[in-house]
Amino acid sequence: MRLSFTLCAMLLAFPALAADSLRVAVVGNAPPMSFVDASGRLTGFNAELARALCEALDQPCELKLHELQDVVGAVASGQVDFAVVSLLATPERRARILFTKPLYRSLSVWLSARPFPGASEPTPRVAVVRGSVQHAYGNSKGWNMAVLDTHTEVYGAVGAGTVQAALLPMTTGMNVIRDPRFSGLGWNYTLVSEAALSGDVALSVSPSQPKLLERLNEAIDKVKRNGRFDRINTEFLPFRLQ
Amino acid sequence: MPPRPAAPPPAPAPHKASARANLSAGTLFSGLAALVLVLVVAVEAWRGMNQHQLLQQLTQVQQHTIPETLKAQRMVRNLEAIRLEGEKMLAQSAVRERMQSMYVVDVIVASPAVREDPRIAPALKTAQQTLIALSAKETIVDADRRAWAAQSLVMARLADQLTTESIERFNQEIEHTRRTVDSGYWQLGLSLAVLTASLLAFVLALYAVLIRPLRHINNVLEDTRRGEHQPRATPFGVLRTRETRSIERAIGQLQVLMQENETIRAGLEASANTDSLTGLYNRRHFMDEASQAFARARRSGNPLTVAIADLDHFKAVNDSQGHAAGDLVLKSVAERIRDTLRQTDIYCRYGGEEFAFVFPDTSLAEACVLANRLREAVATMPFKLHAHDAQPVTISIGMVEVQDMNLDMALNRADQAMYSAKAAGRNRIEFAPTQGFPEPSPAPA
Numbered sequence A: 001m002r003l004s005f006t007l008c009a010m011l012l013a014f015p016a017l018a019a020d021s022l023r024v025a026v027v028g029n030a031p032p033m034s035f036v037d038a039s040g041r042l043t044g045f046n047a048e049l050a051r052a053l054c055e056a057l058d059q060p061c062e063l064k065l066h067e068l069q070d071v072v073g074a075v076a077s078g079q080v081d082f083a084v085v086s087l088l089a090t091p092e093r094r095a096r097i098l099f100t101k102p103l104y105r106s107l108s109v110w111l112s113a114r115p116f117p118g119a120s121e122p123t124p125r126v127a128v129v130r131g132s133v134q135h136a137y138g139n140s141k142g143w144n145m146a147v148l149d150t151h152t153e154v155y156g157a158v159g160a161g162t163v164q165a166a167l168l169p170m171t172t173g174m175n176v177i178r179d180p181r182f183s184g185l186g187w188n189y190t191l192v193s194e195a196a197l198s199g200d201v202a203l204s205v206s207p208s209q210p211k212l213l214e215r216l217n218e219a220i221d222k223v224k225r226n227g228r229f230d231r232i233n234t235e236f237l238p239f240r241l242q
Numbered sequence B: 001m002p003p004r005p006a007a008p009p010p011a012p013a014p015h016k017a018s019a020r021a022n023l024s025a026g027t028l029f030s031g032l033a034a035l036v037l038v039l040v041v042a043v044e045a046w047r048g049m050n051q052h053q054l055l056q057q058l059t060q061v062q063q064h065t066i067p068e069t070l071k072a073q074r075m076v077r078n079l080e081a082i083r084l085e086g087e088k089m090l091a092q093s094a095v096r097e098r099m100q101s102m103y104v105v106d107v108i109v110a111s112p113a114v115r116e117d118p119r120i121a122p123a124l125k126t127a128q129q130t131l132i133a134l135s136a137k138e139t140i141v142d143a144d145r146r147a148w149a150a151q152s153l154v155m156a157r158l159a160d161q162l163t164t165e166s167i168e169r170f171n172q173e174i175e176h177t178r179r180t181v182d183s184g185y186w187q188l189g190l191s192l193a194v195l196t197a198s199l200l201a202f203v204l205a206l207y208a209v210l211i212r213p214l215r216h217i218n219n220v221l222e223d224t225r226r227g228e229h230q231p232r233a234t235p236f237g238v239l240r241t242r243e244t245r246s247i248e249r250a251i252g253q254l255q256v257l258m259q260e261n262e263t264i265r266a267g268l269e270a271s272a273n274t275d276s277l278t279g280l281y282n283r284r285h286f287m288d289e290a291s292q293a294f295a296r297a298r299r300s301g302n303p304l305t306v307a308i309a310d311l312d313h314f315k316a317v318n319d320s321q322g323h324a325a326g327d328l329v330l331k332s333v334a335e336r337i338r339d340t341l342r343q344t345d346i347y348c349r350y351g352g353e354e355f356a357f358v359f360p361d362t363s364l365a366e367a368c369v370l371a372n373r374l375r376e377a378v379a380t381m382p383f384k385l386h387a388h389d390a391q392p393v394t395i396s397i398g399m400v401e402v403q404d405m406n407l408d409m410a411l412n413r414a415d416q417a418m419y420s421a422k423a424a425g426r427n428r429i430e431f432a433p434t435q436g437f438p439e440p441s442p443a444p445a
Helices: A002-019 A045-057 A068-077 A133-141 A152-160 A170-178 A210-225 A228-236 B025-091 B095-110 B121-135 B142-226 B242-273 B283-300 B314-340 B364-379 B407-423
Strands: A022-026 A034-036 A061-065 A082-088 A104-106 A108-112 A126-129 A145-148 A165-169 A188-192 A199-205 B304-311 B346-349 B354-360 B384-386 B395-401 B429-431
Touching: A022 A045, A022 A068, A034 A045, A045 A061, A045 A082, A045 A210, A045 A228, A068 A082, A068 A199, A108 A133, A108 A170, A126 A133, A126 A152, A133 A145, A133 A165, A145 A152, A152 A165, A152 A170, A165 A170, A170 A188, A170 B095, A188 B095, A199 A210, A210 A228, A210 B025, A228 B025, B025 B095, B025 B121, B025 B142, B025 B242, B095 B121, B121 B142, B142 B242, B242 B283, B283 B304, B283 B346, B283 B354, B283 B407, B304 B314, B304 B364, B304 B407, B314 B346, B314 B354, B314 B364, B354 B364, B364 B395, B364 B429, B395 B407, B407 B429
Parallel strands: A022 A061, A022 A082, A126 A145, A126 A165, B395 B429
Antiparallel strands: A082 A199, A104 A199, A108 A165, A108 A188, B304 B354, B304 B395, B346 B354
C-alpha cells in the first residue's frame, strides 16, 4: 500500500519535474568560455557544456546571462538553479553556494610587459574582472586596478593603453594573447599558480537544491564518459582541460 | 488328544530407554527445518558476498578506472597538442604566433595533472625548455628540428604508453571481474548441492522418523489383530520420537494384555474340558470328541473300537488308605494311559474309577493290542492296593468294535464287557459280543 503510494507519487512527480525548466546562469562576454557568436548565438565552452548537462539531466534549461560579479549572488539567492561559469571553488564562495565535483584545474595568467609583482613591489594599473578571484587577489594586495565588468572590456582597456597589465583566468587570457590588439604591445605572459589564483573549477549550485547537486555530479560524469565534454573542449580550446 | 498346558506368551522385552534426547516430532522437525534454514541462509549469504564483491569491482571500474582512463586520454591529447604546437613553432617565425603556441604548451605543462605525474613531468619539462629556446631564435636550423623531433618522439611514446596502460588497467579489471564471476559459478553449484543435500536429509529424516515407524506400526497392529505377537514389534526404528515411543509402549501393553487374555482363555477352555484330578478329558468333552470320531468313521467306513476300563477293588483302596491314596492311584493310571496310548486315541475319566476309550481307524484286534499293553502297564505299577497281601493295581477292560451302533450303545456294550471281565476274575479284557471275537487276553497268573 505504502509502496504503491510512493510509486504513484513518483509517477506524478517526474513529469511535473521534467516540465519545469532549470534556470542556468552563464556569462556572455568571456570568450572562449561563453560568448555570443557572429550569428548572435550564445556559445562557448561553458554555454555548450550547460546545454550538454541539461540534456544529461533530461530537463529543459533556460540560459540566463549574468555579469560575473552577479553570478554568486544569483546562485546563492536561488534566482538561478545553477551556474555554468568557470568559478574557482574558493572557501569564501563555498560558504555561500554549493559546488559540484571539479571540472578541471585552472591557473591565472599575468599579462604585462612587466613581471608578476612580488610582495612589496609597486604594481602598474592592472585590469581585472569584477567578482573574479583575480579581483579579490588584487584587493588583498592593494593593487591599483581597473575593475571591468566583462572579459571583453579587457581587450579595449589593453588596446587603449589604460592599463599596463591584466590578471585573468588561463582560458580567457589565452584569447587576449590571440587578439590583434595585444600583439603590438610587446607584453609577455606569466602563468601564476598561487593558491589564491588557481585551483579546481566547478559548477555552482543553489544551496536550496542539494538534490540537483547530486544530479549534476552524475551528469558531469555522464558527459565526461560519453565524450560530449571532450568534443566541446576540442571545439573551443587548443588543449585538453584536465 | 489330551490338552497340553500352554506356555505363557513371551512379554515384549522392555527396550532400554534410549540415551538420545526424548524429542517430540515437532521439536525434531523444527530443529531440522531450522538447521536447513541456517544452512540455506549461510550459503546464500556466502553467495551474497560474491555478488557484493562483483558490485564493488564494477563500482571500482565506474568510479575509478573509467575516470582514470578518461584522464589518461586527455593527457594523450595534450601530449599531441604539445607536439602540434611545437611543429607550428618550427614552421612560424612571427613572435605573436610562437607566443600563442608557447602559451598552450606552458598551460599544459603547468597543469597539476602533468606536474603530479612522474611518468611524464620530466619529459614535458624538457620539451618545454626546448620550445622556449626555439621561440627565442630568429632562425630555425636543422639541428633545432632534429632536437625537437627527438622530443616529439619521446612524447609520442609516452602517449602510446598511457594508451596501452589504460587499456591494460581495463583488462586487469575485466580479468578480476571474470574470476569473481567464476567463483560465483562454483558457489552457485555448491549452494545447489547443499540445498539438494539438505532436502534429501530432510526427506530421509522424514522417512526414518515418521514414515518407516508408521509402516512398522501398521504391520505390527495387523499382526496383533491376527493374534500374532511377533518379537519384531519394537522398537520402531533407530530414530524414535516421543510420540513413536508412546505408541511402542501402548502396543507393547496391548500385546501383553492380549497374550494374557489368550492364556486365560486357553486355561479356561482346558479346565472346562479336563478332569481336574487326572488331567484327562472329562466325560462331557470326551463325548463331543467321540461323537465326532463316530461321525468320521461313518463317513469313511473305517473301523472304530470303543473300550471301558475300571480299576479293580478301588473302593477298598479308598476305604483302607484314604482318598488321597485313591487319587494318587487314579493319577498314576491316567499317566499310564497317556504314555501307552496313541495321540490319535480319545480317552477320558468316565466316572469315579472308570475310563472310556475310542480308538479311531482301529479294528478290535489292533485296539486289543493297545488295551492289553495298557492293562499290563497298569499292573506293573509300583503301587500295591493292600500292603499286606501285595495285591497290585489292576484294571478290567471291556471292548467293542463299533458296527451299526451309536456312541451310547457302544459304550453300553463295552461297559457290559467290562463287567464280564470283572466277573471273569478282573485284570483282563472282555469283548462285547458282535461278530466274531478275538481271543481274550489270558488271565494273569
